Amino acid sequence: MTDPSDHLVTPAQLRDLADRAEALSTELRATQALFLLDGRAALIPLAHQIDGDPDQIRRTAATLRAVASGLAMVNARPADACQALEGGCPDHGCTLVDDHEADLCHCGEKLRFGMCFIHGAAWPTTRTWCVAPGCDRTWDYPRRLLPCPETARWIVGPGELRRRLCDGHALARRTILGETSITQLTSTNQPTEPAGQRRT
Incomplete structure (x- = not known):
């Protein structure tokens, strides 16, 4: 775990920014309503100019919350x-694999070739699970998009x-890439986070 005093950006800062973005989205939506209630036809085109902005800002707030959660995991x-x-x-x-698989980003944008037009690589909102035969491990966060939290053993x-x-990544390097230079570390510590929930 890293020292929080060394971090230039913290999860709390991101969550605070998300709160402010959501508040701004609400204010923009209220301002648009005032434009429409004014009654002057000349204001309608102006109201429509900000039509999509509140929703975009709200999606950005959702992104910030997701990134805050990921940052907390990386810091830990x-x-x-x-x-x-x-x-x-x-x-x-x-x-x-993730059960969003090439459908929607967490912001709601439809993915094309696995990419979100707004965020690039998509951040899934739901589970990740292992597809190896007989394995029933699942995680309720986008595990593939974050650095591995397991204890290094090799x-x-x-x-x-x-x-x-x-263990898992060393096995993948050996079986997929044919890596032969593998030496076991002397440490025998157990993994420091739960190894996933069992599917039910």
Whole structure:
């Protein structure tokens, strides 16, 4: 876990910004209503100019809350965590899928080729699960989009490519990429976060 005093951006700051964005969205919607209630036909085009802005700002607020949650998880990672930049299954590695799969971003925008027009790589709103045969682990956050939180148990790769990886990511490097330079670390600590819920 990192020292919060070193963080330039905190989850609390992002949540506060989200609150202010939602308040601004509400104010804009009220202002638009006043334009329409004024009764002057000349104001209607002006009201329509801000028609989509409140909804866009509200979607931005939702994005900020999602990012705040992700940032809190990243900040809570222990110093001995796996160095993989994407989450995986503790047992099987790179076998995760999200149940939004190429439909909608968390902001509501339809995805095209897995990308959101507003946010780029989509941040799913629902579960992540492992698709390895016989595995029933699930997570209620976009685990693939965050650095792996599992404890590193292996040194994988030669020289400058060497990384400290968890069981799942070390297995993936060996079975998918054919990596042969794998050495077990001396630490035998247990994983520092729950290894996912069991599907019911």
